[in-house]
Structures are given as C-alpha cells and as structure tokens.
Amino acid sequence: MFKNRFKTLICFTVALVFILPDLCCADYDYIDINSPSMRKIPLAIPVFKSIASNSTEARFSKKASDLLAETLDFTGYLNIQDRKAFLSDPQKDGITTQSINFQNWTVIGSELLITGGVLMKGGTVQMELRLFDTFKGTLIVGKRYKGGMIHQRQMIRRFCSEVIYHLTGNKGFFNSKIAFVSRNSKRKEIYVCDFDGYGSKRFTFINSISFFPSWSSDGNRLAYTSYKNGKPDIYIQSFTEKQIYQINKKGINMTPSWAPNTDALAATLSFSGDQEIYLLTGKGKVIKKLTNNRGIDISPTWSPDGKRLAFVSDRAGSPQIFTKDFRTSRVKRLTFKGKYNTQPSWSPKGDKLAYTGRGNGNLNIYVIGVDGKGLAQLTQNSGSNESPTWSPDGSLIAFSSTREGPSRIYVMTAYGTDQRRLLAMPGEQTNPKWSPEVNN
Amino acid sequence: MRKNGFKILGLLFVAFALIFTASCMGKFAYDPSVKTSLSEEEARLVAEGGSEMFTNDDIYFAFDSSMLSQEAKHTLLRKDYYMKNNMGDSVTVEGHCDERGTNEYNLALGERRAVSAQKYLVNLGIDASRLETVSYGEERPADSGSNEAAWQKNRRAHFVIK
Amino acid sequence: MKNNGKAIVHLPGMPGKGPRTMYASFTVSVICHLLFLTVLIFVPGLKIPKRTSHSVIHVNMVARPAKGTPAGTRYRAVLKKSAAKTKKTSEGVSLKTVSAAPKKKAKSINKKPVTHSKSTIEELKNEAEASRPGDVTDAIERIKNQVNETDARRRSVENSDKELAGVEDGVAGGSGTGAGLSVDILTLYTYEIKDLVQQNWAYSEQLADAKSDLQTFLVFEVLPNGEIRDIWFTEKSGNRYLDESAYKAVIKSKPFPPHPVELSRPVVEVPLRFSPEGLLD
Known part of the structure; x- marks a missing residue:
C-alpha cells in the first residue's frame, strides 16, 4: 500500500510539474526578447536624384540629402544608414513606388526609405520627397516643394516635420x-x-x-x-x-x-x-x-x-x-x-x-x-x-x-x-x- | 492596561511639549557668547578704518545657508558702529553665493543672506531706510577659483556705501 | 515554489494520520523536492535566460555562419566570395566570421574577446583584401561602428553577464545528468535564432508612442535549410508599431543558419515574446 501510494504520488507530482507551466503559458514556451538591440529605426536616405542631371543640380541634391539626413538624425531615434551599404542607386533606379525594388533595402536592414528628386529651372528649385515603408513596399508620405535655392533648409525641415508626423503622430520640433x-x-x-x-x-x-x-x-x-x-x-x-x-x-x-x-x-x-x-x-x-x-x-x-x-x-x-x-x-x-x-x-x-x-x-x-x-x-x-x-x-x-x-x-x-x-x-x-x- | 496607555500618552505629550518649548527658547534666549557692543579698542579701529574698511569687511556663510555665524554677528557689530557714526551714509547689502549650486536657487539664497544681515542691523537699531538689499547669486564671485577656499570667500554678504 | 510542492504532497496524505503516513509524506516531500530541483536544472534553458547574450551560446555553436546585423548580410556575402577564392582557408574563414560577429557584444564584458575579435578582423582583412578591398574595409568599418554602439548597451550586457554564468551551469548540469543530447542542441539552436532576431529588432519608444509594458507573442517555423516556413502571432500587443517591429525583426533575420546535423526534425518552432521593457534599464 505504501509503495502504491508512493507511485501515485510521484506520477501525480511529475505530471503537475510538467503540465502546470504549460497551462500558464498557453501552448508555447516563449523565449523572451525584452530589450531591442536597436533603439533607432534604420532609415536609408540615398542621394536625391538630379532630374536634369547637371552639375549644379547634382551638387544641390547631395547637399539637400545630407541636410535631410542630418536633420532626421537629430531626433535621436532614427539611424541614418551609411550610403556605402546601399545596393541600389535611385539615380538610376528611380524614386517612385513602382520603380523601387524594396528587397534591395530590406536586405540591408532598412525599415524606412526616403527618396528625393531635384529639378532646377531658372532660379527655382523643385524638390519631391517620398517616405516609404520598405517592408510593406508602400508610400507613407510624399511631398513636392518649390522655392529658391536659399529655401533649401526650410523645405527640408518641412518634410522632416511630415516624416515625424507620419511616424509618431506628433508635430516634432523642426520649427522650434x-x-x-x-x-x-x-x-x-x-x-x-x-x-x-x-x-x-x-x-x-x-x-x-x-x-x-x-x-x-x-x-x-x-x-x-x-x-x-x-x-x-x-x-x-x-x-x-x-x-x-x-x-x-x-x-x-x-x-x-x-x-x-x-x-x-x-x-x-x-x-x-x-x-x-x-x-x-x-x-x-x-x-x-x-x-x-x-x-x-x-x-x-x-x-x-x-x-x-x-x-x-x-x-x-x-x-x-x-x-x-x-x-x-x-x-x-x-x-x-x-x-x-x-x-x-x-x-x-x-x-x-x-x-x-x-x-x-x-x-x-x-x-x-x-x-x-x-x-x-x-x-x-x-x-x-x-x-x-x-x-x-x-x-x-x-x-x-x-x-x-x-x-x-x-x-x-x-x-x-x-x-x-x-x-x-x-x-x-x-x-x-x-x-x-x-x-x- | 488602559490607565497605563494614558500615562504613556501623557508622558509623551509632556516630553514633546518640553522639546518644543526648549527649541523655541533657543531662538529668543540670551546667548552670552554674542557680544552686543564692541570693545573700545575695536571701536577705535573701525573709526580709523572708515569707509574703506567698512566695504572690505564681508560676512561669510556656510554652504546653502543664510544663518549668521557668531563671527558674522560680530562683524555686523562693526557695521553697526560705523553706520551709527556715519549717519549720512546709506548702504546696499549684496548677497552672494559660491558657484556650486544652480543660478536660480543661488539668486534666492543670496537675497536671504543679504536680508538676514540687514535684519540683524535693523535689530541693532539702524534705520531700515538706510539699508537696501540686492542679490547677485553666483554671478559676481569675489574669487573666480573652483576650490573650497574660493567658495568660502564667495558665500558672502558685501556692503557698499551708496 | 516550495510551498506549492508541499501542498501537493500533503493533500493525498490527509486521510491517514498515523506516524507512518507522516513518515511517508516526509520522504515523498523530500523526493519531490529533489525531483523538482532536478527538473529545474533541466528546464532552465527554457526559462532562465531572459537576457541571454549570444556570446556563450555562440561559442558552442561555432560552426554556423554568422548573420545578424543588417550590415552582416553583405559582409557575409563578401566573405563567401573571398573564401571561395582562397579555398584552402575557406573553412577557417567562416569559422572565424562567426566568432567575430557575436563577440563584439562581449567587448564590454571583458577585454579578451575584443583583442580576439580584432585580430580576427585583421586576419579577415588581410585575406579578403585581395578580392574586394573596398567592401571589406567598409564592412569592417561598419562592424567597428557596431562595436562602438554596443558600448551604449553596456549596462544591459553587464546585467546579463551574471545570468550568463547561470545558463552555462544549467547547460553543463543538464548534459551531465544524461539528458538527451538533442534537447540541448534544439535549445541552443532556438536560442541562436532568438539572438539573431533580437539583433535585428529595432524598436523606438518614440515611434510606438506607448508605455514599455506591452508584449507581443509570435511563433515561426524554421526549415532544415534555415528558411522560414510560416510566421503567426499567437497574441498581439494591440500596439501596431510593436507588432510590426517584431515581425520585421524576424523577416530581417532570415535566412537562419540551417539545422545542426544532429538535429533530425522536419521543422523547428521558435516561439518568441517581444517586450520592450528593457528599454528603460
């Protein structure tokens, strides 16, 4: 009788030990990931496409894309990726949803992508900027700005506000x-x-x-x-x-x-x-x-x-x-x-x-x-x-x-x-x- | 049992009352170590030193404090003596702090230092209308060094004849 | 824990109150406690390592090609090419690659791995320079940057340092008492996958605009070749951004290293719980 009871007890306990945790945690033994490795979201900003592709325009494009990168970097929660890692060049591949191969971006870890196109005509600059979700392959926000060359900073900051607004829902601080x-x-x-x-x-x-x-x-x-x-x-x-x-x-x-x-x-x-x-x-x-x-x-x-x-x-x-x-x-x-x-x-x-x-x-x-x-x-x-x-x-x-x-x-x-x-x-x-x- | 409780409560009450009165007493009690007037010798020195000695004779404070030390109180006796013998002079008491705190708090603390010196002089019988205060916080250090000796010199009330 | 165990044991012993029953209950209690503890030693692999760092696990699993950080993808591609060209050392290269990437995290723990990983990088540099110098230096530069970034996370790593010791003990104890070898390999493999996913998990509290007590549960299946067959959420957090960031972390990490040879399973299920609470450490 003693032995019997002993056996039942052991079975009972063992069963409980194995079943209880399962009951608590549904079907799986989840492995915890409770601290993200990156607190900054990887964002790719290739040099803007120069549409007429002359040298002044190209210089302006480079400066404007650098300024955009710098300004968004200031937020402290976006990681502006090194352009050397990029697998595609929007100068050749295009800057719109249809012409972007998003896999080229997801494979280097970009979660967001901003492309730009610059067209200079006379004294005015026309800049179109687009923010994409690379994983969904969708356009989040696109804007076109027109102004003089001196308005570069203003245009870039305005688009930064759009980006932050669409990502976070608040107005950011680019006008502060x-x-x-x-x-x-x-x-x-x-x-x-x-x-x-x-x-x-x-x-x-x-x-x-x-x-x-x-x-x-x-x-x-x-x-x-x-x-x-x-x-x-x-x-x-x-x-x-x-x-x-x-x-x-x-x-x-x-x-x-x-x-x-x-x-x-x-x-x-x-x-x-x-x-x-x-x-x-x-x-x-x-x-x-x-x-x-x-x-x-x-x-x-x-x-x-x-x-x-x-x-x-x-x-x-x-x-x-x-x-x-x-x-x-x-x-x-x-x-x-x-x-x-x-x-x-x-x-x-x-x-x-x-x-x-x-x-x-x-x-x-x-x-x-x-x-x-x-x-x-x-x-x-x-x-x-x-x-x-x-x-x-x-x-x-x-x-x-x-x-x-x-x-x-x-x-x-x-x-x-x-x-x-x-x-x-x-x-x-x-x-x-x-x-x-x-x-x- | 209940009686005991009342006793203890009563005792506690009395003890607290005693402590309370004692601590209040301290503020008003006569402190024999603080002199209320200068010795003849010192009075003569103050008279000879004139306005130059008056303005160079700062009073000093402990960190984050506007309490007057014994030494400060004694210095204020010299101020009192000078002002009573130079009735035409009006004085600005400047309150200063060392650099260690934050600007805002130091500005407030500087004012309290100036005011405590001013009040002491008024209690000694100087007409309040002859004493103005201004706080400079940590903005005008006497010694621009960043060490204890400099800080000590900077935690001060400075007297300027208008 | 202990109280629970006792309660379970005492319940059946209630009817009879003789000293014999007492004695029996006591023995059973002791045995159960022992059992419980042994089980705890076996199971820890599943529960304890809340913040495991890959260094320990990776050292054991050295034969896997490194993946991980976004830059790593290209880095590896480059290395494969260079390895192919310098065939005689190809095995050595892939081995070292593994230790180079994961050990960057160990930098803050002690100094040895750093010198090691640096020298590995040096070696790689020398070997690969001939084929594609620019890319490799870039990759190395990027890895160096990542090493620097790791500094910022020093504290959390230091915390996990202590737990790591526990994991190591647990693993050793498990195999020592004769647990199935494949269990350990499965655990290690899933943890390696978890580490890769964690490395690719980017989450910004600014973008989530939420408190850090959220959590999201997802499961995915890894085929023997390291490809993902299926991903599904078992419980979403309700915060779309967190859910998406977890999903992206898994996608960015694929393909995973193939199953270890000793592991004969058609598919490995990896259930993960993502919670950003560690942000405020």
Missing part, C-alpha cells in the same frame, strides 16, 4: 527654437537659435546680466530676468513688437514661467519680504499668490494642462522639488533622493519632470515620474550638468554642461542617450529653454 544665455566677461545676454543650433541671434542688448528666459505658448514672446536697473527684475519682450513690460517690485523678481495657452505667467517675487511664487498677467500685473511658505519658493514650471505647478522650495530644510495641484490646492514633495534638487522642467507629455540634482559634488540631470517613481540619472561623470529643458515633442532634452571646460549647450534623448553639443560660440552658454513647436 532654443533660447539660451551667453556670457562674455561679466555680461550675460539672451540669444535664440534654431532647434539644431543653427542661426543663433542675440535677443537682448542690455549689457548687464540677463538670464532665465521663458517662452510664451505662442512662441512670440520671451520673459526673462535682468539686472538692467541694478537688481533682478522681470522683463516681458516680444519678437515682433517694441513694447516691453516690466515687473520691478522691491526685492527680487525672477524665474518667470509662462502658463500653457494663457496670457499669464508664474514667477518668484519677494516684495512681501518673503520669496513666493505669484501668478501674473502677460503685462506683469499680479493676479494672485500661488505658494505660501516662509523660505525659498522659486523656479515654477507648469504641467502641460496647466492644472499643476512644480517648483523648488527649501521648506524641507534643503532645496527640493514640490508640486501643487490647483484642483485640490495640495502641495506634495516630489524629490527625496539627495539634498539639492532644483531647476524642474515638466515634460510636454506631462508624465515626467526633468531636474538638476546634486550628488558627489556634481550637478547632474535627472528624470522622475510625476508620481515620484522611475527616477533616472541621465548625465554622469561629465562636469556640471544643469538646466534641463524638453523639446516640444518630449523626445529630447537640452541642457548646459561644463564637460568640455566652459559651459556649453548640449542635447540628449529623453533617455539620456546620444549626448552631443548643440553649438559652439565664444563665451559660456547656460540656461537653455526650448520653445513650443510653432507652425509657420
């Missing part, structure tokens, strides 16, 4: 700009450049210290802090109109931050004898007080829906980031790691905040979920990294860093990869602020 501060000796002035560092222009001519720029939602105005009158005051200045508004109350007036889609901004004023964050009109009139706490309350940043505000406060004994929910008026501490967390910047998708934290004596960029979870350090062992600011689509973060000596502006993906310098100019650059994506 970055405001930043450049220091020469003791003076700090505000400059503005394109998202890729191209075409930087000086915005302020104050010959003093001017910093902390903030973009209005329409991208038409900048608010900033300046010592124009010997102490930190806030100035609100338009790109198109001459009128400048000032907030020059007693004490400091600093860190303006434009509220999303309204003509109002939050800023720190200390006229009451204590630094508090206030809501102000676009013309600088105080609407109401947003924080109420003895001590430092600075650097407001709005959630994209305008319903919450994050800011820096020393109410916990050290500078930490707090959020205030206007619906409940509740203030919550967000950061707990480290004793120095400042410069919060709310992501355009609303789910995360980037900020500057201090650990081991160095400042670094961190990202944290709005719920306080998912803390990630994005920079390390590379000097002092400060002032994170999100691209309007939330895919990139610009910041300043002293990794190469003097402070410069850098860009990385929202995951901290692909860190690269944005621009090179004399002096020191700090305080980058990415504009919203504006249609033009």
